Amino acid sequence: MDKKYYITTPIYYINDIPHIGHAYTTIAADIMARYKRLGGYRVFFLTGTDEHGQKVEKAAALSGIHPREHADSMVDRFTGLWEVLNISNTGFIRTTEERHRKVVQHIFQKVREKGDIYLGEYEDWYCVPCEGYYTELQLKDGLCPDCLRKPEKLKEESYFFRMSKYTRPLLDLLETHRDFIMPEIRYNEVASFVKGGLRDLSVSRTSFSWGINVPNHDQHIVYVWFDALTNYLTGIGFLEDEEHFNAFWPCDAHLIGKDILRFHAVYWPSFLMSYGLEPPKHVFAHGWWTIEGQKMSKSLGNVVDPHDVVKVYGVDEFRFFLFREVPFGLDGDFSQHAIVHRINGDLANDFGNLTSRSVTMIGKFLKGRIETPEKKGGMDDHVEDTVMKLIAEYQREMDVFGFHKALHSVFEIISVLNRYIDSEAPWKLAKDEDPRVKTVMYNLWNSIRIVAVLFYPFMPQKSQLIWKALGIGKPMEGMDLEEEMRFYTPSDIAAIDKIAPIFPRIEQQV
Ligand code: MSP
Numbered sequence: 364m365d366k367k368y369y370i371t372t373p374i375y376y377i378n379d380i381p382h383i384g385h386a387y388t389t390i391a392a393d394i395m396a397r398y399k400r401l402g403g404y405r406v407f408f409l410t411g412t413d414e415h416g417q418k419v420e421k422a423a424a425l426s427g428i429h430p431r432e433h434a435d436s437m438v439d440r441f442t443g444l445w446e447v448l449n450i451s452n453t454g455f456i457r458t459t460e461e462r463h464r465k466v467v468q469h470i471f472q473k474v475r476e477k478g479d480i481y482l483g484e485y486e487d488w489y490c491v492p493c494e495g496y497y498t499e500l501q502l503k504d505g506l507c508p509d510c511l512r513k514p515e516k517l518k519e520e521s522y523f524f525r526m527s528k529y530t531r532p533l534l535d536l537l538e539t540h541r542d543f544i545m546p547e548i549r550y551n552e553v554a555s556f557v558k559g560g561l562r563d564l565s566v567s568r569t570s571f572s573w574g575i576n577v578p579n580h581d582q583h584i585v586y587v588w589f590d591a592l593t594n595y596l597t598g599i600g601f602l603e604d605e606e607h608f609n610a611f612w613p614c615d616a617h618l619i620g621k622d623i624l625r626f627h628a629v630y631w632p633s634f635l636m637s638y639g640l641e642p643p644k645h646v647f648a649h650g651w652w653t654i655e656g657q658k659m660s661k662s663l664g665n666v667v668d669p670h671d672v673v674k675v676y677g678v679d680e681f682r683f684f685l686f687r688e689v690p691f692g693l694d695g696d697f698s699q700h701a702i703v704h705r706i707n708g709d710l711a712n713d714f715g716n717l718t719s720r721s722v723t724m725i726g727k728f729l730k731g732r733i734e735t736p737e738k739k740g741g742m743d744d745h746v747e748d749t750v751m752k753l754i755a756e757y758q759r760e761m762d763v764f765g766f767h768k769a770l771h772s773v774f775e776i777i778s779v780l781n782r783y784i785d786s787e788a789p790w791k792l793a794k795d796e797d798p799r800v801k802t803v804m805y806n807l808w809n810s811i812r813i814v815a816v817l818f819y820p821f822m823p824q825k826s827q828l829i830w831k832a833l834g835i836g837k838p839m840e841g842m843d844l845e846e847e848m849r850f851y852t853p854s855d856i857a858a859i860d861k862i863a864p865i866f867p868r869i870e871q872q873v
Contacts, residue, residue, distance in 0.1 A: 368404040369611040370395050373619050374413040374456065374594050377437040378422055381444045382659065383652055383667040383685075383697060384620065390682050391649065391691065391766070392618050393450045397820040398761050400451075401844050407611050409598040410445065411456035412438050416494055416587040420573035430573045434459055444669060449678055449823060456598040458575075458590055466597040467590050468578045470638050471566075475578075479528065479637040485521035485565045488514040494587050496565060509622075522567040522583060529633035530561045536632060542645060544628050545764060546692040549621065549648045553628040564630065592631045596640075614643040616764075621648045647764050650694035667697060676869065679822035680706050683770075686821060690767040703869045710866035714777050714814070720784065721807040722832050722862050728793040728800050731834070731858030736802035741787050743799075746806045747850055749779050750813060754848055757817055766821075773817045780810050808833060808859075809850040815839075816847050825865055832862040 372392045375385050389410055396408040414434040423433035438457060445452065456463065474480050488497045490507035497507065497514060507514045537543060537554050544550040567583040568574070574584035595614055600607040619627050624646070632642035654665045672681050684702045687709060689695030725731060736743070753772045760769040783806070792800040815829040819839055827839050834856030 365610075366402070366404045367407075367610055368396075368399040369407045369599065369614045370399075370409070370616045370618065371595055371598070371614060372410040373617075373623060374411040374458065374591055375441055376416075376418070377412045377414050377434050377441075378418055380666070381441055381669065383654075383669055383672070384659070385441075386444065386448060386669040386681075387652060387685055388618050388620060388649065389445060389450055389452075390448060390685060391764075392616075393448075393452070394682075394686065394766060394820040395616065395618075395761075395764070396451055397823060400840070401816070401819065401842065403844065405610075407454060407599055408452045409454040409456060409595065410441075410450070410452045411454075411594055411598065412441055412458070413587070413591045413594075414438075414457055414459045415574040415584075415590055417491055417571045417573070418494065420571050421491070423573075431459060447670065447673060447678065448682070454598045456594045458594055460597075462603060463590075463594060463597040464575050466601050467575045467585055467593050469602060470593055470596070470634070471585055471589070472578045474524070474634070474637050475522070477637065479525045480522050480566060481525065483521060483523045483563075484518070485523075486516075486518045487565070489517045489570075490514040517570060519569045520583075521565045521569070522577060522580075523563040524566045524589075524634070524637070526561045526564045526630070526633050529636060530557060532636055533557050533561070533629065533632060536642060540644075542763075543642070544624075545645055545647045548692075549624055549628075553624065556625065557629060561629065561633070588626050588630060589634065592626065592634065595631075595643075613641040616645045616647055617643050618647050618649065621650060624648045647692075649691055650689070653694065653696045655698045656696055672702070676702055676706060679825040680710065680866070683710065683818075683821050686766040687770050691764055699871075703871055706866065707868050709774065711864070711868040713774065713781065715864055715866035717777060717780055717784070718811055718829060718832065719862055719864060721780075721804075721811055722859055724789055724793075725804050725808060726858075726860040728789065729804055731860055733805055733808045733853050733856070733859075734801045735852040736799075736805050738797075738799045739802055740799055742783050743787075743802050743806060746779065746783055746810060750776055750810050750850075754813065754817070761820075769817075770821070773814055776810060776814055776817075780807060780814075783807070805850070805852070808853075813848065816842070816844070828865050832859070832865065834859045 370392050372388045392408060396406045399406050419430050419433060423430040426433060442455065488502055490510065490512060492512060493507060493509045495509060501508055503511065506512060534557055537557065544553050566586040566589045567577050568586060569582050572584060574587065575590050577583035577585055599611045617627055627646045635642050653659065654667055657663060657665060659666055684705050687705055688701055753776050757769045757772040787803050789800050789803045792803065811829065812833055815826040819826040830839060836857060
């Protein structure tokens with residue numbers, strides 16, 4: 364059977380300049396997408412931009428242009444960054460696209476016909492920057508509980524979604540699908556919120572006009588989150604390409620930050636259940652990055668632009684750092700010191716030296732060729748067994764977004780290999796003309812080739828360079844994973860010689 368995998372990032376507000384937080388979710392999705400492709404899955408990887416709402420309307424008005432023009436001028440910031448970061452998305456959606464308007468109106472209409480959307484009156488507090496609605500009780504000293512700015516009081520005719528009706532179905536979903544929300548701490552948060560009972564949700568506005576009109580009631584604009592969440596359907600061809608849509612829905616994983624968990628874990632499955640579509644299989648909420656120990660904010664002027672980071676440290680180094688430094692799901696701190704430490708320690712010393720020493724030895728002792736072992740001893744058998752065991756651990760972790768532990772397994776392989784070189788001292792074997800030198804080189808070549816494959820989702824460009832250094836010319840994409848995950852004697856590789864360092868040390872005082 365054709366294996367398929369559908370993964371998404373949130374769609375980003377176009378008003379923001381993309382920063383490390385946006386890059387984090389998108390790189391995580393890219394890692395998973397690449398990993399699944401290696402495993403033979405047909406992957407659909409969707410990202411995009413969230414372009415409606417009062418904030419966009421206001422920003423455009425300030426510049427004296429139409430909101431659409433404003434959106435058009437901002438979207439390249441995102442697509443441009445994804446190119447720089449080597450993001451392999453297969454779809455990109457803008458909520459201002461016509462195909463999306465059709466889907467949102469269709470869903471709204473059907474849910475209304477079913478009686479799950481009704482007209483009522485809405486009185487609440489609205490925070491413009493957060494696009495969030497709060498009851499009197501949720502405010503903190505009269506201020507928005509999220510950003511502590513003054514919210515606006517709203518009283519208007521509004522459509523409501525009967526979310527209260529979905530309290531029980533959602534609890535059932537949570538009970539029967541323990542891994543619907545990941546990691547567990549987020550699952551518990553959602554479960555206790557839903558247990559408290561859900562209240563109906565206002566899903567239309569009349570106070571601004573930049574958005575999608577409610578069908579047959581033009582004064583109303585569909586609530587931005589109803590509009591935004593629906594992108595996950597539009598993006599894979601809902602209403603346009605039934606076959607494609609049915610192949611990929613339900614979504615395998617929505618990756619999001621912890622701040623937008625409720626929208627994805629409560630609102631979204633309720634909308635879907637009401638319409639009659641299956642909820643997504645998993646919603647994974649990751650933590651937040653602080654910068655040098657401080658919350659990232661425009662006012663502090665410490666917003667990290669990923670372009671700046673990759674200019675100094677490199678794209679793959681940045682991608683690697685984000686997932687090596689902090690367990691995926693927890694909060695983390697980004698600092699110059701930490702990234703330099705990771706690059707120099709893990710990449711330049713532990714892995715880079717291992718690779719260049721091995722390549723040099725293969726060139727010098729075996730004239731750049733790898734041959735089948737004839738004689739074994741010392742740690743020889745242990746190496747292959749350990750690599751196989753750690754590959755299995757890596758795969759187990761990758762399958763559940765355990766990127767951090769997966770990388771840990773790769774570094775265990777690296778440390779075994781470093782110990783192996785020290786204990787077997789291949790230069791002595793070569794000097795004594797002991798044929799076991801071939802065995803050691805065979806083991807090193809195979810293990811490093813495998814490490815490059817395991818690193819590939821995180822560092823696609825560097826991994827390819829490692830293969831090249833090992834004499835392998837073929838592209839890593841489209842490799843036969845099963846074949847590559849075992850030890851073999853290569854028949855068609857280029858002669859192996861010296862290489863320039865793949866991970867140069869960063870000589871920088873921090
Ligand atoms: N437009 C909505 C999402 C709609 S999805 C149907 C939105 N956009 S956003 O641009 O504000 O944020 C997108 C993502 O960036 C969120 O997942 C959020 O968690 C993430 N991050 C923003 N700042 C962050 C950090 N400092 N650290 C990590 N991720 C952070 O919300």
